[in-house]
Amino acid sequence: MPQITGTVRDVAGxxxxxxxxxxxxxxxxxxxxxALVDERTHKIKIVNGTITASPVIxxxxxxxxxxxxxxxxxxxxVVPTGTSVDxxxxxxxxxxxxxxVVAAAQQAATxxxxxxxxxxxxxxxxxxxxxxGTDGQALIKxxxxxxxxxxxxxxxxxVVEDPxxxxxxxxxxxLTEDPDNPGLYLI
Numbered sequence: 001m002p003q004i005t006g007t008v009r010d011v012a013g014x015x016x017x018x019x020x021x022x023x024x025x026x027x028x029x030x031x032x033x034x035a036l037v038d039e040r041t042h043k044i045k046i047v048n049g050t051i052t053a054s055p056v057i058x059x060x061x062x063x064x065x066x067x068x069x070x071x072x073x074x075x076x077x078v079v080p081t082g083t084s085v086d087x088x089x090x091x092x093x094x095x096x097x098x099x100x101v102v103a104a105a106q107q108a109a110t111x112x113x114x115x116x117x118x119x120x121x122x123x124x125x126x127x128x129x130x131x132x133g134t135d136g137q138a139l140i141k142x143x144x145x146x147x148x149x150x151x152x153x154x155x156x157x158x159v160v161e162d163p164x165x166x167x168x169x170x171x172x173x174x175l176t177e178d179p180d181n182p183g184l185y186l187i
Contacts, residue, residue: 001031002079003054006087008046008068015049018068020087025061025076051087064091 008016023041030037037058044054046068059081065074066087075091140149 001056001058002082002085003056004044004051004079004087004090005054005084006051007049008051008066008087009049010068016046016068017048018046018066020044020046020051020054021065021067022057022079023063024058025063028060031059031081062090 004020004022008018010016021041021043024037024039027039028037029035037060042055042057045052057079059079062077062079063074064077064087065072075094077090077094079085079090140147
């Protein structure tokens with residue numbers, strides 16, 4: 001069963017004074033399995049930054065409170081087995097921490113997702129508006145996509161580039177709705 005050790009400093013590097021309080025999170029069986037652990041709080045002094053005279057703490061779920069001038073914080077944590085454990089090793093995994101490298105990686109992941117969506121959209125547009133048509137041709141249903149082809153069947157079909165020079169075409173007559181695909185028209 002470990003004692004809690006460690007050094008506490010403020011953000012400017014000054015050694016802190018204060019109190020570390022530890023108690024079982026809930027009533028539970030001890031690690032040895034031969035006794036009950038109650039929720040009594042043990043106060044441990046922090047003098048000149050050093051956690052002093054920690055009692056031996058039964059491994060398991062605990063509530064740890066750190067009180068230094070002007071600040072009081074509490075964490076639910078798990079004390080591991082061993083003979084001593086640094087305070088940071090007990091509470092560190094329970095403190096939300098977003099260092100710049102993590103924030104940058106998260107932003108890069110978001111940027112990659114946006115770029116992937118743009119690529120998918122561009123690919124979808126390429127399937128809908130294929131290159132390679134020549135004057136007088138129209139987009140004609142071909143399998144699951146569209147292809148340039150010569151309009152046939154409908155007689156009197158007129159294909160007009162609209163607006164001129166845009167590469168977009170309008171069929172002005174000779175349209176028949178495709179019965180298998182409502183909203184699509186046969187030329």
